[in-house]
Amino acid sequence: MNIVLLGAPGAGKGTQAQKLVEEFGFVHISTGDLLRKAVKAGTRLGRQAKSYMDSGKLVPDELVIGLVKERLSEPDAKVGWILDGFPRNTPQAVTLDSELKSFEVTLDAALLVDVEEDVILNRLSSRRTCRSCGYTATADVSVCPRCGGQMYQRDDDKPSTIKERLRTYQIQTAPLIEYYRGHGILKKVNGARSAEAVYSDVKELLGL
Ligand code: AP5
Numbered sequence: 001m002n003i004v005l006l007g008a009p010g011a012g013k014g015t016q017a018q019k020l021v022e023e024f025g026f027v028h029i030s031t032g033d034l035l036r037k038a039v040k041a042g043t044r045l046g047r048q049a050k051s052y053m054d055s056g057k058l059v060p061d062e063l064v065i066g067l068v069k070e071r072l073s074e075p076d077a078k079v080g081w082i083l084d085g086f087p088r089n090t091p092q093a094v095t096l097d098s099e100l101k102s103f104e105v106t107l108d109a110a111l112l113v114d115v116e117e118d119v120i121l122n123r124l125s126s127r128r129t130c131r132s133c134g135y136t137a138t139a140d141v142s143v144c145p146r147c148g149g150q151m152y153q154r155d156d157d158k159p160s161t162i163k164e165r166l167r168t169y170q171i172q173t174a175p176l177i178e179y180y181r182g183h184g185i186l187k188k189v190n191g192a193r194s195a196e197a198v199y200s201d202v203k204e205l206l207g208l
Pocket residue numbers: 007008009010011012013014015016031032033035052053054056057058059060061064084085086087088092123124126127128136137138139156165191192193194195196198
């Protein structure tokens with residue numbers, strides 16, 4: 001099964017993806033995680049992407065699309081994947097569609113994790129992320145339960161950047177909800193409940 005996760009920053013896309021990966025073994029492809037890895041490693045891509053990420057803007061399509069194409073072509077992606085944070089605008093969605101078509105791969109669902117902005121602001125200010133593996137948890141977790149790495153606060157989880165990320169989402173990413181509704185594959189879950197309650201609905205919606 002191949003899934004795209006949609007939703008505002010902090011809606012819980014990464015959290016639900018982690019759960020699906022743990023239970024079903026999908027490959028989790030998070031463009032945010034891939035970009036943060038490139039920033040940490042100091043690669044050319046990371047240096048180019050950092051200023052966009054720190055200001056809450058989208059990294060240019062030509063940098064992100066290459067990254068996703070490369071990851072989707074790796075052998076492990078054949079078992080089924082979850083795209084988290086991609087596509088992020090209409091050109092990225094159109095590119096993804098034509099790539100998948102050329103490889104005769106089907107996108108089974110676009111799952112929208114739907115959460116109001118006031119809930120999101122609280123979640124993002126208390127989020128902690130693992131420096132080594134990208135695992136996401138809340139501020140009370142100081143050691144990564146998955147790999148033992150150090151938990152830190154993401155550079156873009158500052159109030160001013162969060163506001164800009166939400167603005168970017170409304171202008172550039174939210175139109176994809178209608179895009180995928182038009183393709184007949186949109187599924188929507190109420191994300192403003194416990195992660196476990198959301199996950200139970202996610203599985204039902206996906207027929208898992
Ligand atoms: P990215 O890393 O994709 O960030 P985002 O979309 O802003 O989403 P987040 O990761 O912040 O939120 P999430 O929905 O995954 O929530 P999470 O599960 O962590 O992108 C970062 C940047 O990279 C972008 O701004 C852009 O610059 C660039 N970028 C990435 N992709 C790009 C692309 N395709 N094109 C161009 N640029 C791109 O949960 C948040 C918190 O809430 C956590 O603490 C979690 O524990 C908690 N939580 C989750 N669910 C629940 C729940 N149900 N109840 C209570 N708490 C919960």
